[in-house]
Amino acid sequence: MSISLLLEMASSSDPDRTAVVADDIRLTTEQLSTLADGGAGIITGSGAQHVAYVGTGGAMLPLLLFASARAAVPVTPLNYRLSADGLRALLDRLPDPLVVVDDEYRDAVGDGYRVLGSTEFLDGARTAEPVAEFADPDAVGVVLFTSGTTSTPKAVELTHANLTSYITGTVEFGAADPGDAALICVPPYHIAGVSAALSNLYAGRKMVYLTNFDAGEWIRLVGTENVTSATVVPTMLDRIVTILDADKVALPSLRTLAYGGSKVALPLVRRALSLLPDVGFVNAYGLTETSSTIAVLTPDDHRAALSAADDAAIRRLGSVGQPVPGIEVQIRGEDGTVLGAGEPGELFVRGEQVSGRYTGVGSVLDENGWFPTRDVAHLDADGYLFIGGRSDDTIIRGGENIAPAEIEDVLVEHPHVRDCAVVGADDPEWGQIIVAVVVPQPGADPDVDDLRAHVRAQLRGSRTPDRVVFRDELPTNATGKVLRRDLVGELNATTKESL
Template identity: 30%
Template sequence: MNLAHTLEVVKAYGLLQSSGFIDLKNPGETLRTLKDSKTYIPQATLIMHSARIAPDAPGLADERGELTYRELDEQSTKIAHGLRSAGITEGTVIGILARDHRGLILSMAAAGKLGVKIALMNTGFAKPQFAEVCEREKVKAVLHDSEFLGLLDALPADMPRFLTWVDEGAELPEGARTLDDLIAANGTETLPAPAKPGGFIILTSGTTGLPKGAPREKASPVATAQFLDRMPFPKRSTVVIVSPIFHSTGLGTYLVSIGLTNKIVMRRRFDAEATLKMLSDHKAELLVAVPTMLHRMVELPAEVRAKYDTSALKGIILAGSALSPELCVKATEVFGPVLYNLYGSTEVAIATVAQPADLAKAPGTVGRPPLTCDVRLYDDNDKAVTTKNVTARIFVRSGAPFEGYTDGRHKQIIDGYMSSGDVGHFTEDGLLMVDGRDDDMIVSGGENVFPQEVENLLLERDDIFDAAVVGVDDAEFGKRLRAFVVPEPGHTPDEAEIKTYVKENLARYKVPREVVFLDDLPRNPTGKLLRRVLVEYEV
């Protein structure tokens, strides 16, 4: 670690203190929490911490009501006793397949108290994917919502399983056990501490195939500072999280928020108007979402948005997929200058954050690196690119390094910087612009096209709600561009007119040869576009 980086780490600890994440006026609690962090994963450590300093503070609100931090701590301990009695002990790997609700939060905390390793499963899995990931990650028990009962047919019949949420009217198999059963049957006696943190596995988005497992043994305090440096996390207030918590952004923002003893408001399925209602009802200061969710909120009729008071909102953190310049401008008009565009990945953690002033200067930018992070660009020959406005591969050095995939593979690393898998450029002001995925580049007639540029242009049109551009095989050009367009409600865009519009604004080789109109684009729960589905689409 060089001197500059060492100084940044020192600054990071100073930020943790100034933000209230650690309290030097209460050294006993600070030391206890630091000690716990060496034994438990943060999903357990931070609930235990907030339960000690503010037991009666609201910790979570979902469709079933609210739980205090004391209740979160006690109920997760009861669940841990129940899991232990079922033979789920330190070192076991459990899969959690749950939407955002108390069952997910309690399951993670309970597993953490046992020293059990968690594999956070994608709620969009099909049965073959789910079975393959469970086998690869050596899952020995599953905690899941009732809606996913069908997926469990692919697992051994004798594998222990517990229901984290039961839908009204759900038909449960004989002998099914729920978290409520475990809470009712067990006490709150202190559990033996595990020898070390069980760890947790976050799955990659899987946009190019089966999701890979990215393990984290524990969370570094430095990683927390990366969130706090350029984003407005409140303390003892309210945070609404609609990003899926099984993925890195939702999980990271959740952990920072409970470490600051906030009330976390969540619901099982995203709904644009319901999210506005949550913000209004709970007077939330922070919203965590993916751009597609924000898009649907902004597109609500003005009279619907006007029903809800969101004046307490000080920040909207966006991540998971690209924030288009058009959405950036529209959302700022609706909510004010409160957008924070977070760029990173499951592997590199946080790379950069764009604050409202950055987005006003360059809509769609991903901004600058926070404390302990740095970004460099490298060309295809692994040489550093320092010239402004030149597109090259993005590499990130983070204070929360990736430990390698569970299948043994790793990302490319150059000079201590890890590939993000994206390409981008720096503006004259030093702001990072992401131009697209490295593997999304389309070579058509010998010309390189990054689809995001064409997509952003299409999204500027009033008659287009959503758009995607992919390359499909072409005998003459190798690949040709095909645009997929979701019309704005009440509009009927014209294919020829769309092509003319692109031709008038971009180079001729970036004009789609065909335009296909769809009701919706295929996206995963984090908002990422499933381009392979569109490439294989039968026209």
């Protein structure tokens, strides 16, 4: 099934429904479909083998997704926050692309490419000779570059079948109420941005785009557009909660708030739940290679964990829930053995939505179709999935493997800690030492020995941070992932300077 069919179904079912709201642009499903046909005509006429988009998204993201699909050409939204050199390095990896670019990033793209401005593409799509074909379901529809927080970005190939199997397996067509609206503020180059455009259109929700996140504007849009659902990353949730807490703002239309992209500190989740008691919270976990979400902690799971009395149920608030329909999971040890409940190992996933294929590399699925996520994880006795971070993040101190997440989960519960990240810094004696990078609560002045004692009281002594350093904020990417490599680089450079 081609993603083109998702728009075909939406426009045929309810052509006058508002599909997209972005600044001064408002498009019905029929208008979006007509523009996608015209956009496909532009792409086909250009002779390009690929479409690249450099911009903040809004209406351009769903338009280019469907226009490219109807031209049977893959599309790649690129990280507009990259340097000019970084951006061009990724463009050079795409075969003969047509580059569609927002005006403010035109200079970063530079010369040497076939380029159209976003406004030029949109205007041209209104008059171009329409093209509408359904791509082969097994053809690549979207290529996304991984964030590259620890290595060179990989180009993940997602077929139409990968993407549509996720949508049709997790979303009921046209199930949204007539007034439902989704507020989208995740970046277009992230899988969450792609899946939001596809899933909300398929469900029948109006998509309201906030291309440059501001917590105050986010709250305003929830009110003015009667937003019923939204998805945020941890840093966004933190800023939204800060305003809600300070100004006692009510969000009466909001029914569902999903968060994901990286781990969210439990004190923040509990605070959000208490401030928005009538909102259903969803923790969604997924990867680029899996076409978005593979596990969900539902609203009922959140409230049950919050009010639970037994430790196992309480801990589930820190899980990512249970696998979505069509997804199988396994936790494997280093020798490949499938592990039981409570045993940490590497998470493997399998299902039709799982790609596991990279440009220039090919498929990394094993002979039975399992994808190695490189995430450390475990399942509890009832099948709830807990993510312990990337295997690359493991600290090896004196030959002992230490997962940063278990220390972070304890440290962030200290009343003087707002956020934290635990990393391994080079050390001549131990190989690596444990360094806790702490963001204090506003007005707090945490004592280092007190923080170390707090960890030591709940974990083995070998898990106690060797050093504690303080920062005003943690370095993160646009999806809220902590840039641990940056922290390690700074810590190692400081150590060398002091020698």
